[in-house]
Amino acid sequence: MSRRVGLLFGSFNPVHTGHLILAEHFATRTDLAEVWLVVTPHNPFKAASGLLPEAERLRWVALAVADNPRLRAEAVEFELPRPSYTIATLDALRLRHPATEFVLLMGADNLPGVPQWREAGRLLADTDIYVYPRPGAPAPALAAFPRVQVLEAPLLDISGTYIRQCLRAGHSIRYLVPPAVEEALAALDFQVPPLG
Ligand SMILES: Nc1ncnc2c1ncn2[C@@H]1O[C@H](COP(=O)(O)OP(=O)(O)OP(=O)(O)O)[C@@H](O)[C@H]1O
Numbered sequence: 505m506s507r508r509v510g511l512l513f514g515s516f517n518p519v520h521t522g523h524l525i526l527a528e529h530f531a532t533r534t535d536l537a538e539v540w541l542v543v544t545p546h547n548p549f550k551a552a553s554g555l556l557p558e559a560e561r562l563r564w565v566a567l568a569v570a571d572n573p574r575l576r577a578e579a580v581e582f583e584l585p586r587p588s589y590t591i592a593t594l595d596a597l598r599l600r601h602p603a604t605e606f607v608l609l610m611g612a613d614n615l616p617g618v619p620q621w622r623e624a625g626r627l628l629a630d631t632d633i634y635v636y637p638r639p640g641a642p643a644p645a646l647a648a649f650p651r652v653q654v655l656e657a658p659l660l661d662i663s664g665t666y667i668r669q670c671l672r673a674g675h676s677i678r679y680l681v682p683p684a685v686e687e688a689l690a691a692l693d694f695q696v697p698p699l700g
């Protein structure tokens with residue numbers, strides 16, 4: 505059987521402890537050998553103006569996973585056309601790593617939108633998807649998603665939106681992000697975008 509690797513796609517605006525707990529959960533409690541956190545410079549559904557600088561978002565993910573051999577920061581979308589379509593990234597990764605079987609990972613809030621993604625039919629037909637439950641996201645109606653499995657796992661009420669609100673308000677983000685990311689964010693000399 506080929507090595508199975510999970511891909512957690514995200515804007516990581518910024519990376520937070522929720523991402524790391526769920527990545528570790530997928531990496532240690534499923535059949536996956538590793539989890540790669542694929543940093544998306546520009547989600548086709550998000551306004552670029554709400555995003556922190558892309559190079560910083562990637563650097564923070566790299567810092568966050570540096571001490572974990574089962575997690576990796578993946579920058580492939582920085583080399584691909586924008587905005588970042590997941591099917592194009594999967595195609596590129598499958599070409600680069602022909603011996604690896606990729607599994608798509610996501611929080612339950614993202615699954616209902618997948619049928620609107622580019623080439624969703626092919627994506628859903630060709631790819632296993634593991635879903636982590638999320639507060640506020642209803643249990644997905646799985647009939648439309650034959651290759652989707654929803655994990656049973658502790659709910660994590662942490663989001664990038666909340667962290668950006670804290671940063672704008674000058675509130676502590678200690679423990680919401682890893683220490684190295686907290687330090688890097690404290691050294692920022694730019695404004696947190698006003699949106700979201
Ligand atoms: N607390 C969480 N529980 C479950 N899934 C999560 C959680 N946080 C993030 N995810 C999942 O991680 C992936 C990347 O998420 P993303 O980078 O957009 O973080 P976010 O916290 O949802 O950010 P924002 O609040 O800015 O939308 C998505 O699939 C999302 O569903």
Ligand SMILES: O=C(O)c1ccc[n+]([C@@H]2O[C@H](COP(=O)([O-])O)[C@@H](O)[C@H]2O)c1
Pocket residue numbers: 513514515516544546547548549550588589590591614620621622
């Ligand atoms: O491929 C698509 O059409 C598509 C449409 C919307 C979102 N996505 C991807 O979904 C991932 C999650 O996005 P985000 O911004 O919520 O972290 C991110 O990698 C996006 O590029 C992909």
